[in-house]
Amino acid sequence: MSSSKLPVLPLVHPLVLLPASRISLPVPTKVGEALLSLIDNSDSLPIVAAVPTSSTNQLAEWATAARVLRLVKPPARNPRQPYLVSLHGLTRVQLKAPLPILDASSVLLAHDINYPPTENLPTREVVDKFKTAALRLLDRLARDSIQQARKDGYHKIAGMLEDITDARAAWMADVLAGTVGGEFEDRLAILSTPDATDRLQLATTIFIKLASISEVTKRISNAVDESLSKQQKEFFLRQQLAAIQRELQALQRSNGDKSPTTTPRSGASEGTTSELDDDEQHDADDMADLKRKIEAMAPGSEERKMGVREWRRLKRIPQGSVENGVIRNYLEWLTSVPWPNSTPSGDIPDTPSAASQKNFLSNARAQLDADHYGLEKIKRRLIEYLAVVRLREAAGKREEEHQRHEDVKLQAEVAKSESSSPEKSLVKYRPNADSVPRTTPPNEREKKAVRGPILLFVGPPGTGKTSLGLSIARALNRPFQRISLGGVRDEAEIRGHRRTYVASGPGLIVQALRRAGRADGVILLDEIDKVGQSNFHGDPGAALLEVLDPEQNHSFNDHYVNVPIDLSQILFICTANTLETISAPLLDRCEVIQLSGYTHDEKLHIARRYLLPKQLKANGLTNAEVEITEPALLRIATGYTREAGVRTLERAIGAVIRWKAVEWAEWAEDNDVSNGISSPSDTKATSQALVKADVKQGEYKRLVEESELEKILGIARWDGDERDREERRGVVYGLVVMGQGEGGILPVETIIVPGQGGLKLTGSLGDVIKESGELALSWVKKHAYDLCITNERSQDPLKLPDPIDIHLHLPAGATKKDGPSAGVAMTCAFVSLLTGACVPAHIAMTGEITLRGRVTPVGGIKEKVLGAHRAQITKVILPYANRKDVEHDVALEIRNEMEFVFVRTVREALDAAFGKGALPWRRDALLLESRL
Template identity: 45%
Template sequence: MNQDIPFSLPILPLAEYVLLPSIVTTFMVYPSEADYLTNHASNYVICVPLADKKRNKTHATDLSQLFHYGCVAKIIECDRTLPDICVLKVEGVCRSRIRDVSSSDGGGQYKALLEHYPDQFKDLCLQDQMSFQTVIAKFIEKMKYIGVSSSVLNELGLLVDRCHISHVANLMLCIMDSPFCDKLRVLEQSDTKQRLTQVNDAVNRYLKMINVTSTSNQNEMLFDSIRRKFYLLKEVNSISYNQQQEEENYQFKSLSQDDEEILDLVRKLNQAKLPEYAVTAVKRDLNRLRKLPESSSDSAVLRIYIEYMADLPWQHMSATELNISSAKEQLDADHFGILEYLSVLKVKKDAKPPIICFVGPPGVGKTTLGMSIATALKRKFHRMSLGGVRDEAEIRGHRRTYVGALPGLFIHGMRQCGVQNPVFLLDEIDKLVQGTNQGDPSAALLEVLDPAQNSTFIDHFLNLPYDLSQVLFIATANSLDNIPKPLLDRMEVIQLDGYTFNEKLHIAQTHLLPKQIKAHGLGFLNLGIPDQVVMHVAEKYTRESGVRGLERLMANICRYKCCEYTNLEEAGKVEQFKRQVGVEDIDGILGSEPFEDDMVESEDMPGVITGLAYSGSGNGGIMFVEASKMPGSGNLHLTGSLGDVIQESAKLALSWVKSNAFTLKLTSHSKENLVQHDDIHIHFPSGAISKNGPSAGVTLVCAIVSLYSGYHVSPTTAMTGEISLRGRVLPVGGIKEKVVSAHRAGIRKIILPFRNRKDVEEDVPDKVKDDIQFVFAKSIWDVLEAALIMNTSDKWSHRIYESRL
């Protein structure tokens, strides 16, 4: 309330009208009365209704007829152009109680001693406000139902959205034909909550009074009455509220010349609760937008910018009730590290979420796991695919100097989620295109994924800091090799291995088959696909780390059975339908088997070694290495579609064997060149398949030593590992996949690097470990002792032992 309002004001008695705060209206008064009212220094009057509204004049000669409450009004204008009458335009300011009345001239002009009761805008709970807004919505809906013009109702809705709820209540009483006594009760009620309750009752009575079955003439009269009252109030600026209250409750003001779209933007901006630094920038751009013509390209960019600023969640957080027990049920039990992160978020509410990166072959459930985390946290989920993104502006947005400028993926995602703490899944982060002429998007991600910087992330379109620190970022990748090291350093890497066949069987029976049977409508047939059929399909028809291909094959089986059932039903032979799928049926449903199991060779011969391989898709398998020698001059020939790394491993293996040939009893003296008169040819079968990677070093050494020593390696023994020039055995990856595939191929002894012992203990299934003998080697000498089969009379093993000492 304006503090300049005096507590003693001249009285303007009202015979048939009740003025309420925030309402602007006009009164007809005599010139002498106008002189008395306008000559008051404060330019305020107290409008007091007469308790007996049957008075024909507005002059009160009997003080007992004055109501004990009135509305302080500010005189806006006094029009004296009409003869013998003056038009006063006044604005209601606040309700006041009449404490005493005195005559200023001993005649009919009076002054009142007042006690002011300004509106309390902060004493309403959210439930009260929502209740009243529901009643207003019912009123507008009822008016729409009985045929009131939509343009009138739209303008009324805009005014309701822009104004304080107390002002809206006063407006409703003016629009409706509320009884005079109802308005008096609202005027004297100083408690805002009680006043809203009274207005609620008045609106509900008015809605019940409307007869929707009235004749068209009656309806038209009602419509005209509502339109007339609404436009009359609008023409005199019916919803006005004092400047101080406007500044207190609203950050952005609407102007009388604003169009409907700008009014809607202003309303959204006031609801968005922007921080102070953003308010200053948006006010400047909002004023620019008002001055620009709609056809201007700058106008379109500014509108999009302000819409984004209004729609972004600046303070709204989604409620998260994190229950670790339910989260554990939601997530896979193997990913215990994820539960640790969630536990930290539960204990420390304001902890910055970690940046998690799931790395694994396709189809192992990286994206699904991210969705499960969002479900466990009860947060909004947003997925963005980064595969093929080559423009830095996709991350940081375009500057508004360009026509058609838009924000980046992160600001767009925040707008879609509507909360400050969603879960963002950055899919295929290793597929980002680097080093293009549009900039480096991976470098732009450094600020987003840095917990120390993303609280002030600046998008070029917004050109303002935006807080991303509450977002839980989850990235997925197939390989770490293509992720830049500075970006990788900002993420917590969690490896997801490919599934074993037993795991695929469990997933298929638990999730894939019920899903496909339901999708194809076969639930009523009790279709059964036994475990041995699923295992047969997984082994003979798929070579993948995940279960996408297996799910497609299950869908193929379901479609085949659908077709079979339809044909038998049309032929009237439904009883012949076979509800159980057998292994013998798979060849006719899916065709011939595209894959065969890797089997060890039964014949053992020098120079042929069984190695273990791992493909980038998450599959493992055995790989044969064949070595032979021929007359030549010491050249090394390599075939089998080999990459640079594996070729270097072959050269390294040959160098080590040549340097240790005398110790290995392959030469007669230490200065003799082992391959002086020979060429060595090393071949990797299946030449159509590209092979590369640092895991064949020990296999190549054993192949060369076996070739020159004449000793062979058992076909049921396999090995993997890389070597150094000094003969140390270095660890390799993909142990679980390699071991499981070796077990499936019939391998019973596996030689592994000593530093891979932990991988075997933690990842390899117990059933596989029980069937295989593991040898963990620290040096290549350990590998040779465990791999080569020698005669019992040979002293070579003793010679090796002595050389190692």
């Protein structure tokens, strides 16, 4: 037996460090400083003798040589905290002489120790007995443990025991004794047994005792739990609560808390017990409700199978476990989805189908007309869809009646054959589950028959896209849900998070289905053009492909629900401001319906019918108290708003109403009129009083005149600048569509400057419109001889007789301009500049050209024509291919007030712009050659 000296580190009772085990424990400041000094003075990690101590602070004879792995100093802000040291047991050692009881001054004193001799290998019989007892104990501990990590640790040690050798059996005994715990005396006995055989036999005895104690404790606990009645449980919980309250009060008194504490009366515990009873009752009701909803699902369906499987898992998991809450949350979502074939649970009433009612189409048309003014093409398309819904439901009912008639007829034939020849019928015809025709439930056939398209409303903001979806839901008597997709950049927002993630949940589609409560609702996907692009979170636009595909959405897969969901009965309506940012596959799945801007006449009707009553009601006024004249409304629509929709118009009307509300409130206070009109019977009398007050100077004036708008709204933002035009060389007026979808006119200005024959383009132009300018100049150079600009075909009009540059500018340089629609206007501007002819100021044009001189069609015709009409343009030059757009989209009253010229070539456009015969075309002259 070899000897040495090691610093002695006493362990606080009842800690025992065994070889091959690790332990972390706090040590006093003096011990921590001594360990720190020992680490600094040593080249490697120091080794100390970890000696167990008894309850009387007496050191034991045997100890463990342990390596100091880590020493954590207390933080500087709290130096009173102890040091934290981590030890790793290496081997058992024996103190040469017993040490006395240590006092506070004895810190890491070196002491002589002896290392035991090499251990002899135990016999195989001893190892097998130890292995059997250890596996039994590990199995019992794994079953009783709640934490999954501890279970895995026990299973891992059991796997190591399966292949253990005789040489490592004694080492495994130390590992298990330090892992499974036990009494202090048992662990100290194992530490004090240096012989391997004796240690294995001792560990076997201890493990058998621990396993027996665990089994008996578990059996007693189960017996007690089964024998406790409800009254005993209540008494037990009541006593626990009273003890907790006493401990809290004692803690408050010990901390010197001056806040008054109330002594619990006898009724307090009873009230708390009642709350506990209520919680238990609510929990039982929730579980019963989940079970009822699962049973209401269609037998054999995927959702029912998933629900039953998760329900069985839920019953096996303890109620306080985290997994229990996860499964319950999943079952709540699963049962709240309106599955098409499930029996209604009664939570959400089954709304009757409006398409089967009388006068359905006329009521739907009246609903659309009441909610929206104009939009005739869109209303016609929606009425077409509603008509198809009605016809398909009628066809489904006829099919149902026919199927019911066939079933009755078949049952009568079977009964007749059985009554005539029972034995023969049993041999010839034996009905079973496959031979008997299975009739589809009426609601299921109806939902499978009606399959809605994917409508995509595209238009500027404020044109009524979202409210159209709400009107369709009202006409169909279906629930309406809106999903805002603006800024969605995570695919999981659409498809849901997988259940492996913390706080996972279903996607927006399933959430909308749950709120709707029906499988055939109307879901509005708002701002679909603003969905985020592909990133490390996935592509939400690609996730929408399955949702918006009528051939695939009957089995939509949400990652959280993980059961195919039928979305084919839902009427999806999408809205967007532009088609440019929508992916081509997603756009291919939608039926695009364009919503253009409103005319001034339509805006006046909308303001008079919808916006003005809405603002009057919002501000607590009536028509008898405030009235806006027609010229004032027109001035608001033309001078203070410039948009395709009506949102800014509504805000301007609201500002006027609020201004008048202040005047009305002050006048009402001065004339003792409380809150305006006190009752409906006083409306006529108050209206007459207000009319008389309009006449008197200084009294309240209910009419809002056009002259008052500048005082109320300030200076008009658009004051008719576009109407102040002039006929000038090199200036032509083109038609444009502005950023918010509002059309207007834009002057194309050109001047000649000294230079080298180049073209300069300014006005914040994009690449496409710059190419249009270069294309127009190339066409003018090509036909300069025909237009009498040059005397020879080979001459460049920008270099001969003097070199010049042309500067083309589009005003409002802060606004980005791009698009292939300015070729005709630029060509006319170049021709006017080089020939000196002028285009009249009442003419505007749009269209793109080619090098061959063809005029190609452009978009936004309705917006451009409306902008020209607002600017008092009387003649518009358009491509011939856009003739149908004018006939279908432009209102008849505007077409009657304006002249439209449709051109196919650039020459026709020049003749329409400058007038017939205004330009001297050389090809039209008759050339004679004299040979005299």
